[in-house]
Amino acid sequence: MAGPNFRFTHYDLKAQRAGAIIEVTLSAVNNVRLMTAANFQRFTELLDFKYVGGVARKSPIRLTIPENGHWHLIVDMEGHHGLADSSVKMIAAPGVSPQHKQAS
Template sequence: MATPSFRFTHYDLKAQRAGTVVEVTLNAVNNVRLMTAGNFQRFTERLDFKYIGGVARRSPIRLVIPDSGHWHVIVDMEGHHGLAESSLMIMAVPANAGQKQAS
């Protein structure tokens, strides 16, 4: 498996439900990319890939998982001075997410 030419930190989120919020804390500006397992494979092979996120100029940054499935987060230094120290927290989906409130 080839890897990108820049340094990155990889978080394997395993299976997650749609609506789950992922909070990433950084100590410097870096890219934060949330991607499916298939796109992570493409990322490691240096192919075009799709992701949610981008340059994180503030911390923490929160990303919402759009669909249930296997997800990955990459924190990378591409275009920046160095790889940020990072931490990740998965926030639980509210029990009533997606349900209408009774009037």
């Protein structure tokens, strides 16, 4: 797998529900791209891919998961001076309070 010709950090967010909010903290301006598993595959194969996000000029930024599914988050340096240090955390999932999950 050759992959893109720029450095990136990959976060596998696993299965997420629509409306979940992801907070991304960056040390520098970079691209932040939230994408489905199928689009992540296309990204790694250098094919056209779709994503939510773009250039993150401020930190932290928040992105909302648009639909239920398996999601990936990429932080990359394409068009920028270097790869930022980054971290990702889940802010909230729909219908679940951040403190505790209800038994099903």
